[in-house]
Amino acid sequence: MQIMDYFVEKGLTKEQAAGICGNLQYESGLNPGITEAGNGIGYGLAQWSFGRRDELNAFAQSEGKPVSDMKVQLDFLWKEMNTTEPGALEAFKANPNMSAAEASNIFYDKFERPAYNPENKNNRSEAATQFLAQYENNNGSQGAVADNSGGPSGNAPAPTEFNQRLVAAIEKQDANMAGTGYCATAVQRALSECGLPQFMGSGNGGEMDKPLLASGKFQEVSYADAKPGDIIVRPPSANPNDSSVYGDVSVITARNGDNITQTNDATYQFHKDNDRYDSKATFLRYTG
Template sequence: MSLPADASDCGPPSGGGKAFSWPTTSQKVDVPFKKDKHEGLDFNVPLKSPVVAVDSGTVIKNADNEIWIEHEKGVQYRYQYFTDLTAKVGTKVARGDQIGTSGSGDEADGAKGPHLHFALWVAEGNEKGEGKLVAIDPGVDSFGDEATGPSGDSGDCGCGAGGPLVGSNEQQQAFNYFVSSGYTKEQAAGIVGNMIHESAVKPMRLQNTAETVQTKAKDAEGNSLGWGIVQWTPASKIISNSRKGGVPYEQIETLAYQLDFLRRQLAGETVSPEKAAGQGLHAATTPEDAAYAFGHLYERFAGHENPNAPTYGVRKTSARKVFELYKGGTGVPGSGPATSCSAGSGNIAAVAMKLAWPTDGHDGLGTNASDATVAKPEYVAAMKQYNDPGGLRAYTDCGRFVATVMHMSGADPKFPKVSTGVQFDYMQNSGKYDFWHAVPPGGMKPGDILNGPGHTYLYVGPWGAEGKGYNAAAASLYGHVPEAGHLYAVGGQFWVFRLKAPPTPAGPPAEPKA
């Protein structure tokens, strides 16, 4: 597969359980923290590189070539030297959201020229965050460097730090990834059906080598053959240009990085866009159609112009087998096929967290129109597509929020769109849900729905502002738009409903012979 790649294809990597995401594409600190001399870290990064929020918070300054983000009272993240400062004062940002592009500056005790200066300021000696703010060393080891999934662009998914790939093998992980990125299961199967014949879905596979042979990115970089899950040809077209974007060789070798690289190309977001292939895939309705679309429009193998080429036949067969095996998901109700929050993922909890603010305090403004200005933009868009935004105070309606999540995630497309009482009766009588008037055996699980007289909301597990203990997402009619909250009143006012598990795949498919 010959594709021109470029450094701008490579977004900032997500955090992997560390305190912070990397603030930009570079993971190289040129000048470290020095108390009273250089109170921050200088990242060596080219001009106009993306700058992202290392954690969630509210923008409190956008001036003097600086952006300050307050994570919570007494904790601020400060970024300096920009070409563009896009995050406005008052904007609430999530971990991984882009806030601008990097610029250049000369520091007396720091770096000179193009770089990004990042500093952590905290209240000194006061647990309430009321003391004097002082700069402290954030420590390079506090930044996440694992490439675990999508790069956190809020326009597509907005899940923040992403998460580990889900599946028993590379084929299932790739299938789950594309379903969670907004493709149907048929379309995801078409992509994977092609990958099986390109590389056996092995990210370190070099063309004309055995499936068990792994070729490191550094060794493949100068090779004229194809390399990676879709056999980018020559290998340097993904490796060299990713390296220019500051991506380590080890990260380029991962399945997660290559899947995200491919996803962005199909979305037409990079300087090597393959939007026509993405559009062709989205138009496909069967695994066979999707296999043809991806082979014809993206892989463009020798002879792809002939729709009756034998190569299409074997790839369609593989796509159908992948679909039949993995269409049931992971077998975990509510958790979906991956950690992504995209439409159709089946992931109730992640979609809820996509649509709800990760903090409280987002009170409604009194009319449905003004409530829409308070609600998270992703929720406003989802309501227009999956529910009725014209209902009374719709954006603060708890039942509409739960229904929108169930429809958008694809977990239950027949879930009643409004009225907690109607929804209660549906869950008790549809046969789709287990339910308890107490904490379920084994405890709560992400994706559980709580429903009682006049109110319903979702359990999502730990999330939101650090130290707050948030574990639920809810709207409240006349009160607030969807936001983080606390689990309460289980076994008293509320019943717990859990979508029953889909069938579990039996095992990996046999690889067809090309």
């Protein structure tokens, strides 16, 4: 069962299906078995919580299948769109000519309704546009979206080539996005350019390690082993007035001993002894 195909077969346009997928990618990494990090409240593709999670559990039980089943969750999501959560579907029907980005924004506002974060919303719409492009490149169907946590398969290079390509891609994003403060968007776009789907979770840089690791395509490495092309994820600062209140994600672009240069929408040095957050960083490497 391909997620894009599922919604197209239900009568949505491919742009609208991509808009849904862009949101689900950010909610769960398209992993139906994932539980929300930290509080454990949200669950599944759409990170259903509280009463809606209870309803999902009851629906799965009525179908005689595990709640983690992909088809069960898609059927439940479609049921919600037609009954208790009709806003997105009504908007889709009213405008069959919308773009993938427009569809993503509608699904964000009328179905998911997360705590508003403009960068997160923008990231979802960009992910939707990528889903649409990859779906069209595959002439629809096969390979557009994986059944679990993989996202669109893209055309990622072998691990031996990946780091070099990611360094070049993030340096391009630094030039394009200099000073915007959108570190997660910069890394997301660089990964996309390298043929990988966008494993962004909440969209906050400091939480990007969770969906990256959940994808099975990355593994954690030590500070001593980190090299150019590896990803650095730093947790949020405890100080609410800090510029890194949402954490930070970057790519190592150069290293000479302990002298590490990192890049996202800016280029700066990593300081391993900085107790504020550098010393708590996680280093991730693509393994394919």
